[in-house]
Amino acid sequence: IVLTQSPGTLSLSPGERATLSCRASQSVSSSYLAWYQQKPGQAPRLLIYGASSRATGIPDRFSGSGSGTDFTLTISRLEPEDFAVYYCQQYGSSSITFGQGTRLEIK
């Protein structure tokens, strides 16, 4: 399953709302979709799994939604530490795949 993330880069200011999209080439079974945040020089950090469940310790300004082929990560009010690269991942097929990433940068 190929995951396509959009936009490639998103320029926003702290306090604004961010909406990141992940579209799958075929339906992701049982909403087996996750979102990660990665900062330079660091390993990815799990934010959301099962399309909408927040991982341990993740602030509630992060939320995930969607099903089938269209999924969204929303950050309700951007904090300075939220500017990073975000990846989606599907784990519903025999081969696990990741999207190409969305870079969230400070405007």
Add this chain to the structure above:
Amino acid sequence: QVHLVESGGGLVEPGGSLRLSCAASGFTFSDYYMSWIRQAPGKGLEWVSYISRGGHTINYADSVKGRFTISRDNAKNSLYLQMNSLRAEDTAMYYCARPVEMATGHDAFDIWGQGTTVTVSS
């Protein structure tokens, strides 16, 4: 505290071999499937392989099938990746990762190591 620490990366010539290790601590290693995931410089993430708790179920990405071998030693709380016939396109940071749920390799990953760098170049 849950930790994964990778080691064994380095510079290797095309066609060469390398063995990566991942040492786990802070959780019952034998209870979890484990995976390797890689990231080429400046690129996105690519899942490489997973192994079941007892080592009997293994899955590989097509890009490494037949060249890489995943294994584990539960007595040593360690995960391994034997990489043979290395190519330039295998150059990447290699991470070991633990899934959210113990009993599946098809999962999100909530625990990651810091990674070990593999460079394939002459």
